[in-house]
Amino acid sequence: MTNTAELDVTGIGHAIVDVIAQAKDGFLALHQMDKGAMMLIEEDRAESIYGDMGPGVEASGGSAANTMAGLASLGGKAAFIGKVRNDQLGDVFAHDIRSIGVTFDTEAATDGATTARCLILVTPDAQRTMNTFLGAAAEFSADDVDEDLIKAAQVTYLEGYLWDREAAKAAFLKAAKAAHAAGRKVALTLSDAFCVDRHRDSFRDLVDGHVDILFANEDEIKSLYQTDTFDSALQLVRGKCEVAALTRSEKGSVIVAGDEVHVIDAEPVDKVIDTTGAGDQFAAGFLYGLTNGYGLARAGRIGGIAAAEVISHLGARPETPLQELVKQKLG
């Protein structure tokens, strides 16, 4: 990819603030939560849980937003488009993502649902139980797509989670068309095997018709093509888009682009603490490599380094500047 754009990547996704607090097992029982699971909840339930929670730590999150944070940490130029409400958590989200150097201009909603939050209860056994209220993030629509940010970026990166709502689908297609009209590339992450399961046919159409760079983990790509083995999914995705970057946890990643196929080992990790955000950071590293003129093999390795960093600690955004880590490891 040639770098004539002002931005490397513009990401579009859910703007979510994570609210993390410690809790005893009894708290989960009281609120009928399944330990370790992620549940989508409505606002009244979010308020009720939040009211009962102990003192929390707020940290901006969201899959594509995490990827843009990783891109900035690598020294890349990133923007994010996503919906918050003009409330306190909305301010937190905007502050955090801007403070790390990511352009974020999406207008906050002045009415409707409040800013999305993911209430995370950490029990004494270190398990994370998540309750996500999508709120304003789910009201994202075509009107929120800032075409200038799309045109300015080499790649527009779409978070598959948004595909759950019709208005967000329309926004996706608008963004993809604007990107292609400007001679830019469109990337998609499938986000979640259940999400793929809910929207298999339309995801396939999206991949066939609008996506240049596809990110998927092993479960997601198997679900997309309804097949049991990684290799058969690999054969099926080949040729469907310009580049497919398939992540396989400790098995590393496989990158397919036309005739090119790369089998990249996972970076060694001393101890895996929290796998949240591994896929998001792989995408950050890979897109950084691609938009900064490295080949597919090196882009895959940068992705692996970013993913290894984020699973070595709690939380879904990098703690060590990724730019330095990559320099250390790859020179």
Next chain:
Amino acid sequence: MTNTAELDVTGIGHAIVDVIAQAKDGFLALHQMDKGAMMLIEEDRAESIYGDMGPGVEASGGSAANTMAGLASLGGKAAFIGKVRNDQLGDVFAHDIRSIGVTFDTEAATDGATTARCLILVTPDAQRTMNTFLGAAAEFSADDVDEDLIKAAQVTYLEGYLWDREAAKAAFLKAAKAAHAAGRKVALTLSDAFCVDRHRDSFRDLVDGHVDILFANEDEIKSLYQTDTFDSALQLVRGKCEVAALTRSEKGSVIVAGDEVHVIDAEPVDKVIDTTGAGDQFAAGFLYGLTNGYGLARAGRIGGIAAAEVISHLGARPETPLQELVKQKLG
């Protein structure tokens, strides 16, 4: 590959009998052995160790011979060419390989070194310390190449270990030329990273000029192309021969053939008991698949199933009929 040949594969390699006995650590110390290592030894040392060893179990071995045994266990039609002496261990080798249905006609030497043996000491910690006396096996020469067996087989399979001796190299080239002249394929296994290290340039020439199907594990292919990552070795071997089947232990295998690339997962194994023979049995399964008209992906899976069987027990040849195992797993 179309099956117009009488045989699927003719293997050429060292004809070795394994002699396995239990030993205490003190025995290893007394005979100055490094626990867990494989050492090449001369006949007088072999006699001296054997004289001191406790009661042993004899089992025919040798890398390519093990592969032919696997092929027979899969229901394939195999022959083996390799040199024994007309002595007791030579009789054991010939008996064993014929009894499982592999054609073995190489004339036993009537003078010179005795039949090759690998003296294996199993210490109470289950480690195997190996002492290989190559004897008659290393005297294999072009005169021993039975061109009828080469012409009769779809594939001639060469064991890289033989490449250590000039006379065996000449035999290899004679076999490769005879195979190609008859419109057949030539396969090679690199056998050992140290072996590759000793003969890197001539192995590269062999691969470039004479080999259609290459087998190598990760260490071997990295050593062949003097590179640090699996992916760069993969890129370098691509296009050098018709098919490269690269094995990666618990990471499975990668098969490259022109435009086709397959990433095959390892078969699950309850408990790894002894990894000896994993590469030999992978080659057996893969060659069986290829010569019986299956595609590369299925051939790779059969290789994985055969390798998984052999690492689940002591010893380098299958204990469960592989044909049944494959039927169970792949239908």
